[in-house]
Amino acid sequence: MCGCGVEGGQDTITLVFAMASPKVPDRALPDHPETRPLERFWPYTELSEQPSDEELARVQPELREAIFGPLNLPFSVSLVFPAFDGDAYDRALRLAKASDEYSESDSDGRTWHRARFFTADRPIRVRDLYLIVAGVPGSDVLINDRRVPYARELWLPLVWLLIR
Helix, strand or coil: CCCCCCCCCCCCCCCCCCCCCCCCCCCCCCCCCCCCCCCCCCCCCCCCCCCCCCHHHCCCCHHHHHHHHHCCCEEEEEEEEEEECHHHHHHHHHHHHHCEEEEEEEEEEEEEEEEEECCCCHHHHHHHHHHHHHCCCCCCEEEEEEECCCHHHHHHHHHHHCCC
């Protein structure tokens, strides 16, 4: 016998853990409901899931391309300009609204106009509007809806070569 008091020289400790049985939650729904649940889940069932053509026209081209992928559109020149004072503004607005795609947006308390022209048929429309808005601070020229280097100095004169 060892000095530990147990034959064989080893103490044994018996631990008994009583695990609590998991609590079964009460059912949220009864087995036999008294009323039938509504078939609709969303309260706005009348809304269209697809945006309208007017909504798509207001979307910025960069966002439209990110959502729907690149569009297979012909070469285009877009003129973006803010609202400005003067008699030329009315004529510029008339020319912009006559473009192939026109959109108007508000940013930082200013109204911005975006006129997109597909230049293959009538490049003179681009030139007429550009000559009005070229001197307006903040106006910009976009080629295929992107800012590209030398858009004013190189691309616009190349487009104007198409004028007959």
